[in-house]
Amino acid sequence: MSKKHKETIQKQFTKTAEAFSTFAVRDTPEVLSEKVEFAKPQATDLALDVACGPGAFALALAPRVRLARGVDLTLEMLRRARAFQAEKQISNAAFTCGDAEQLPFPDGAFDLVSCQCSFHHMPKPQLVLREMIRVAKPEGRLLVIDPLAPESDPKYDLHNRIERLRDPSHTLSLRLTTFLRMFEQAGLEVVRQSLRRRARSFNHWMLRAGYNPGTKRYRETRKLLEDSMAGDRAGFSAQPQGDDIQIVHNEGMFLLGKKAGGRS
Ligand SMILES: C[S@@+](CC[C@H](N)C(=O)[O-])C[C@H]1O[C@@H](n2cnc3c(N)ncnc32)[C@H](O)[C@@H]1O
Numbered sequence: 001m002s003k004k005h006k007e008t009i010q011k012q013f014t015k016t017a018e019a020f021s022t023f024a025v026r027d028t029p030e031v032l033s034e035k036v037e038f039a040k041p042q043a044t045d046l047a048l049d050v051a052c053g054p055g056a057f058a059l060a061l062a063p064r065v066r067l068a069r070g071v072d073l074t075l076e077m078l079r080r081a082r083a084f085q086a087e088k089q090i091s092n093a094a095f096t097c098g099d100a101e102q103l104p105f106p107d108g109a110f111d112l113v114s115c116q117c118s119f120h121h122m123p124k125p126q127l128v129l130r131e132m133i134r135v136a137k138p139e140g141r142l143l144v145i146d147p148l149a150p151e152s153d154p155k156y157d158l159h160n161r162i163e164r165l166r167d168p169s170h171t172l173s174l175r176l177t178t179f180l181r182m183f184e185q186a187g188l189e190v191v192r193q194s195l196r197r198r199a200r201s202f203n204h205w206m207l208r209a210g211y212n213p214g215t216k217r218y219r220e221t222r223k224l225l226e227d228s229m230a231g232d233r234a235g236f237s238a239q240p241q242g243d244d245i246q247i248v249h250n251e252g253m254f255l256l257g258k259k260a261g262g263r264s
Contacts, residue, residue, distance in 0.1 A: 001101050005123055005171075006073065012169035013053070013074040016210045021054040021080050031198070032060050035116065038194060038253050039143045041065045045111040050100045050132060051118030055081025055093070062093045065112070071098040071105075100128045105135045112136075114143035120163070120173045129186050133258065142188065142256040147249040148195070149173035150235030158224075158234040166221045167209045176252055183256055192255040202238070202245040 013020065035057065041047065045065040049058040052070030054077055062068040070093070072078055081095045098104040100115070100122065113132045122128045132142050149156045149172070156175065163170040174182075176195070183190060202225065203213065211218040225245065228234035237248040 001099065001123055005169075006099070009121060009169045010074050012167060012209075014076040016208060017054065017074070017076040017080055019208050019210060020077075021056075021084070032056060035145060035253065036060050036064065038192065038255065039112060039114060039141070040192075040255070041112060046109065047112040047114070048103075048105065048110045048135060050103065050113065050115040050128065051121070052081060052095065053077045053118070055084050055095060057114065057116050058093055058095070059085055059088055059090055061112075061114075062090045066092065068093045069110075070095045071100070071103060073097070073099055101131060103131045103135050107134055108137045108140075109135050110137065111140050112143065113140065114145070116143070116145040117147070119144060119146040121169055121171055123171050125174065126182060126186070129182060129188075133186060133188070136258070138258060140258070141191065142254075144179070144183075144252075144254045144256065146179070146252060147173050147198075148176050148179070148252045151175050151177060152235075155233060155235040158228055159236065162221060162224050162228070162234055162236070165224060166206065166211070166217070179252055179254065183254065187259050188256040189259050190254055191257050192253075194253040196251045196253065197237075198249045198251050199246055200249065201241070202247050203243075205247065 041061055041064040043066065047061050047065045047068045049070045052058050052072050055070050058068040058070035070081055075097060078095045078097055085093050096104060101124065113136045115128065115132060119125050136142055149159050160172055163173060206218050206221065225234065225236065225238055229238050239246045
């Protein structure tokens, strides 16, 4: 990852750590539980959540596993994760600063390695996947959860343009077909797959990125989204809702295993 992109990530997520902690996973406990169940955690598992942000997923996993670790590039996110851990009085979790492209852990250290809602920030998602595979035990499982971009080229381009306008640290939302090809090429098999439609408020989505309706960035992103609504040209299935707009992210959840005799 280039130094410039690293700085963009750290700047964005330092600025938005508080809003992100409030409006992201912490305000949707039922979705969080669904994701934990999907991962099929085992009481003996050593788990690692890559790009853990404010730690909501790692801390939801912790009561179900032996140890849940989180790793993230942004110190302010880690500070919030540790505060959230203290608030929840969870003793079997730990948070570390590190880059997903070069995880600070030895080979084969974890039973379950997850990365949720972060692949779209990675300029080289294959490298992150390779690192996740490296730190997973041979019989370990990987969990990847991320928004999916539309398959059609024009929708894909506009969809990612809107995402990048809202958040400059957004690199690219990938298509379902791209994820599946990437897993195959990395020697992984899909053990479980679920595609979910996550409806959310545009206003909350913007607040999470640090922009309220009075800001220029809010107005520009909203205009681009509104211009795309006829014919759903950006694939957000956007619908007016009072002063707000309901948008939908299609989310892919993938539980993966290493293929016997696979590359890693
Ligand atoms: C959209 S947030 C998601 C956080 C968390 N997974 C969640 O769902 O609440 C993206 C996170 O990825 C982290 N991140 C981005 N690139 C990273 C990298 N190369 N290594 C580690 N963390 C990274 C950011 O610091 C940020 O906390």
